[in-house]
């Protein structure tokens with residue numbers, strides 16, 4: 780199965796490679812300007828903004844966003860997984876933690892897509908309990924209409940109002956399609 784085969788499984792492209800790259804550049808500019816003007820381009824100890832990438836979906840977005848930032852940044856990786864059936868809805872657990880403490884640091888959580896909100900809310904609370912200077916959230920796609928719990932999202936690439944399952948640019952269905960350079964909707968026959 781090659782890349783060409785995968786593309787034929789896409790019903791329609793929602794955000795093309797060009798559209799994504801333009802939006803990522805704008806977002807990086809907005810975020811960089813915000814931190815710079817809030818005096819948070821570095822913390823009290825001179826440490827730069829720490830971008831915390833949620834594996835694995837946000838990896839592609841993170842790589843592009845970090846390279847468009849115009850303030851110094853560090854980045855680290857964190858991984859969570861949803862509990863399976865039989866547990867409380869939205870139960871999330873930490874699979875891989877950040878490598879280093881974040882006490883006193885400015886942290887920007889970088890996510891691919893926010894759906895019900897459980898994942899990002901769990902992570903925000905988890906990181907906030909470690910006494911960072913600040914925690915903000917950036918997501919490439921926001922499915923705000925599907926939110927089940929209230930959660931603060933500071934930077935949004937695209938608001939997706941329709942109820943569609945999207946893949947590409949890091950996002951998967953059953954681990955496939957992450958390396959497609961655009962974001963699209965899978966044909967129904969390939970879901971399920």
Ligand code: IMP
Nearest residue numbers: 892893894895896897898944945950951
């Ligand atoms: P939440 O906890 O319901 O907000 O789910 C967030 C996670 O679900 C994201 O990090 C994605 O991994 C996954 N997810 C939600 N919607 C989609 C989608 O349309 N495509 C791919 N992954 C999705």
